[in-house]
Amino acid sequence: MGGIMVVTPASSVTSKKTISRLKQIPSSEEIGEIGFVNLKRFENKNSDGLKTVEIEDILDVTDNYEMSSADFTWFYSKFTNSKSDGWNGFMEKSHNNVAYHSSKIIPVPFIKNPPSDYDTIFTSLVEAAKQCQKQVQKIVFVTFDQPLYHKAREILASIDLDNDLYNLSSVQVRLGGFHLLMSFLGAIGFIMDGSGLKEAFVKYMRKIRPKKPFLGTHMHELSEDIF
Template sequence: MKCKLKEHYGSSIVITEINGKPNVVTFQQNASTILHSFYKESAAQKSEEENKNALLKAAAALIKNDIRSMPINKQFYPSTDAILSAGDSVPKNDPLDQSHSLQFVADNVDHNIDTIDGNNTFHGMGIISCTTPGVIKSPKEIPRVELTTDELVSAGHINVFHYNSDQVGNSFTSLRFQKVQELRKINTTWKLDILMKVLWPLKSPMPGWSGLMQMVCSGNNPGLSNVTFLPMIDLNPSDMSCVYSTLKFVSKEASYHNRTPVITFDQPLYWKALMITCGEECKNVVVRLGGFHTEMSFLGSKGRLMSGSGLKEVLELVYAPNAVNHMLSGKAVSRCVRGFMLVDIALHWLITEELFRINKTNEEAELTDIPLSNSILSEAGQLLDKLLNKQIPIETAVDHDALKAIEKELESKKKHLKESRTSSLWLSFCEMVAILKRFPLAERTGDWERHLASIQEMLQYLAAAGHNLYT
């Protein structure tokens, strides 16, 4: 190879040979220029740090020269195999098959908002599509195409439609609460929560609800989703024409993939989208309220319904008063969820003490020192240990006789306690906490039936608290 290079290039190339290292080939003109510059700089008296910088600059110039001499293809971009780090960013425009679900999410987007004078800012509607499971993108070459500005704009263009309620039609003229169909509850893993609430004070250490579900739940999942950024709409997101244009665009995109258009908004945009879809136009679009906003409203409704009951004073034993105000309004979501769960466990422990006659002979003794003398509790404790050690599956645990017996005893005791109005109020609080746990369970596991059932269970509390925009 060396002889062939010298025969072809002659004295135009320089081959540097060092024992034990690969040979370096470069053109004499480039090497002479770089080395001459390096020698000229090194001849001057410089500090050690300056000599290091000069050496690095000379090495960088040689590397840059090698990069420029590499062959390139000016007709096609590199394939995803050649650029592994950019493989996931190559879009795939083929229609999805039936094994993938497709949803859209739209919300307001702001860009360059921190300007001094407030000019040159952008406030519009941003849209993304979520594909589950994520599409495996096949490597392919993308041709380098010279596009004009008009062609580039048309590729990412969304048609804007003017919304006219008289022409489009709007049947959303009155708010009516209709009787909804009872949904079948398929997922029963939430029953494991009974084990935790009854045994939590008696077993230490004991994982919380989230930790328990992560420890015992297992199985296949659809995998990671792909998120694709779609074009933005340069209109005020609160404008009805902007929402209407978003629904039309989503409907067109979903029809290309042969899917029912499903889009998620936050509460203000959800309400306007619902008004549009109640008419003749876009009635095929399924509009969903974001799960986080639904949970916030449900937490706020619980705080409103429990006002004056003593819940605020109980939470202030753990949290600061200002934090409790935000919790009861549904703003501090994580604190509110944890605080409500702690109160729920305390209430169930009071019921468990009376139901199974658990008495502490020594007031200074820890709860975990109390023996499980009751046969049902003892059997339930063994069931929980086997479940946490993955000795039995969840399906066996939810159908266990001990769990059924505890559930039956609790239901009987709660039925008796509901004769008191105060007890009935706090039992309603416990039921709302149970719904609060079932809702994220459905969201995280992708259980659509459980999601609908949880929303259905929330409706009565949202309506009672006056949160009509969420019903």
């Protein structure tokens, strides 16, 4: 398994400028070990895991939509001038002077094990927690694709907060944006099955086979027609 680490701001990353001179050339085996992480075993594979997760309704369903000032301004501009910028262009101009920081992307060491294995995912979470402590952070976010995200959530749900040897309570896993969209469309397809929504997409899209995106797959077909 390979990965990258994103650090914001980029100025917080300092490179080691001095390189020590080698008096003896290391062996090929020693060089081969550089850039890899030792595998750690996940021992709680038979734990309840996700069964211990409690889901709470933190926001009541409401029909009251509070429009932001930026959205209201854009709607007013379209009302007074039909040739005004689209929403994306308007938001780009309105946030032109907002301060931001550039990020630095750093490759992290490889884990020589199948990505879908619990031990591999557990090792990556432990390494992320180490970086969190090293940088004196409280929380570190780790992004996975959908199959690995499910296992990572299961691992974190099985940890004992009173005996958290690897500080995994500081790790927050999140689903990647692409797979989040896939899951969302899959949920819509399941809920709206038989409503005629798929047939509407067939009528208004040129090449799309709507059954696939609404099953949470073949997202490229949907993106080609929409964008």
